[in-house]
Amino acid sequence: MTFLAALRDTTRPDDPQAVQIDQDAMSWSELRGAASAFAATLDGAGPVAVNADPSLTTVVAVTGCLLAGVPVVPVAPDSGPAELAHLVRDSGATSWVGGLRDGIDLPVRTVDLRPSAEVPLPAPVDESVVATILYTSGTTGAPKGVLMSQGALRAGIEGLAEAWGWTDADTVAHGLPLFHTHGLVLGVLGSLHLGSRVLHTGKPTPERYAAAGASMYFGVPTIWGRIARDPESARQLSSARLLVSGSAPLPVPVFERLRELTGQSPLERYGMTETLLTLSTRADGERRPGWVGLPVAGAETRIRGEDGEVAPHDGETVGRLEVRGSMLFDGYLGLPEVTAATMTDDGWFVTGDLAVVDAEGFHRIVGRESVDLIKSGGYRIGAGEIETSLLDRPEVLEVAVVGEPDEDLGQRIVAHVVIDPAAVDGASDALAQILVDHVAEDLSWHKRPREIRFVASLPRNHMGKIQKKQLLPTAP
Structure with a gap:
């Protein structure tokens, strides 16, 4: 299946609200036309940096880059001058999309949301082409550019679709940033690939989540904690099919409060910028507070102790989590030695996270090895x-x-x-x-x-x- 398959399918019924950002919406045909028109301006272009605010301009620019096979570099709208300069320089960005920012001297590309001329869809690109250069948080030095291919994005999204029963009958709602994997790749590109409607709430408030009327909601624990403290809004989510939490551990009391208010247990999952999502509880399976479930289709995991041996599946022994699969990154941009240091000799990515696994294969993330393993x-x-x-x-x-x-x-x-x-x-x-x-x-x-x-x-x-x-x- 070609990446962004649903967007490329011109035979699917049009939907006037296929993509909605706050109060602004586009149909499938409008997004297809605008993204194709933008893609046509990128012939031979290098990476494009996008000021990734929650807007239709961001969605069209990112989608256009992917259709053209040009790497896109999502940039946080509130990034400071030093961070911004590093991302632009390190990524090799050749142009900029969005409002002018101090320190940006790149050519600025405009996005026409309603192009006057119809432009045909670009031909599918090779799946090995770099789709996104997503930057890590940089907790240990300058942020590193994570190279994700179109094939990796497709594999990760399809693995989740199988685990979550995610189809084109769903409506996905979230208020997450569009410069991270969670909000951009899963929340937007996942919908454009699978055909579900996507609604970005603009701001991630309990009231806006309650008003979305979606079947799937994506949020981080901070958002879910606020919703759990707003019983009226939480109860409005009772008709949803899935409440998905990620990007950080969901506190057990929040899990239990959401279950009490909505009548359903949140679905927890685990992933990284470098790996997309590799673990998740399932829509049709057990959801255990504090546990992130099983490997998704196409992913494998192992837990290794300090002695390098695979840890027992007893639900208690803590070890280093390693993963492999078709959704893994291609490496850190310009940092081959750093990339090599994250891989084992037999091809597993060392996540830096600590985990336990039980006899049924369920995983619980203990924390980061660097700060969450305490030797006392x-x-x-x-x-x-x-x-x-x-x-x-x-x-x-x-x-x-x-x-x-x-x-x-x-x-x-x-x-x-x-x-x-x-x-x-x-x-x-x-x-x-x-x-x-x-x-x-x-x-x-x-x-x-x-x-x-x-x-x-x-x-x-x-x-x-x-x-x-x-x-x-x-x-x-």
Whole structure:
């Protein structure tokens, strides 16, 4: 099947609201015509950088690049001057789409949403052609350009379609950024490939999600947490077929609250910019709070311990998650040595995440090896289970657990906690002890936090992921 198959199918019935961004909409034929017209301007062009705001202009520009076989570089609308300069320089972008930005001296391409002349669809391109250059968050240095081929995007989307029962009868709604895999590749391009209607809510508010009337909703835990705290909006999602959560672990209390309000369990999944989605619970299968399910079609996983051996499938042994499959990236742009360092000798991608797998093949992500594996007093402790335990307390709204250097323990467990003022009665020192005792009783004594730090908020990136490295002490 050719990538963007549904968009290319001129025999499918037209839909005046095939793609809707907030209040603006395009039909299949309008999008096909506008994207083809833009593609026709790209003959021989190099990568095109797109100011990826939530707009029809972004959708047409990205789609036009893919139809023409020209790599597209989605850029965050709020990226600062240094980040913007790096992305443009590193990607080798030859032109720019969107409003003028300081520091951009590339030729600007315009997008005509209603071209006057009909332009035929470009011929299908080879699936090995680079489709997108998506940049990682850059938590360990400058962001790296991830090269994703058209074939990888197609394989990843079709694997999800099989797991989720995703068809052209669905309507997908989300309010996610269009410069990341979640919002752009899954939320928009997935719909253009499979034929489902897609509705971007503009802003990811509970009220806008409630008004969308979709069969599938995509969100990150921050969004789902807000919806769970808005019972009226949450109940409006009861008629949906799937509530999909990703990009970060969904707290178990949010999972349970959504199930209570909507009558259905959220569907959790796992992936990375470099791998698309490789694990997911299924539309027709078990949905277990805190677990991200089974490998999707075309993907394989393995969990390896520190000794390099495959970890037992006992649901408890923590190991490094490695994946392989047809949806993996082609490498980091201009960084062959970095790319090679992420691959094993036998061809598996080392995700950098820690996970456990049970006898049924269900996976649970423990966290990032760099910040979520805490070695304290001779124990290997996953930060995620402590966070889940603390979130069971009514006083705790958000939490991030890290390991800090300790002369005696190696690392001591420190919990950064955002509390609900309405649920707090008494001094913070007393509450801190209550939280420590709760973990000690709920899990085990050696997993208790050695320190509770109450904070107003936690540092997050565009997708709502907590940036734990910003919580760690800097070296003197």
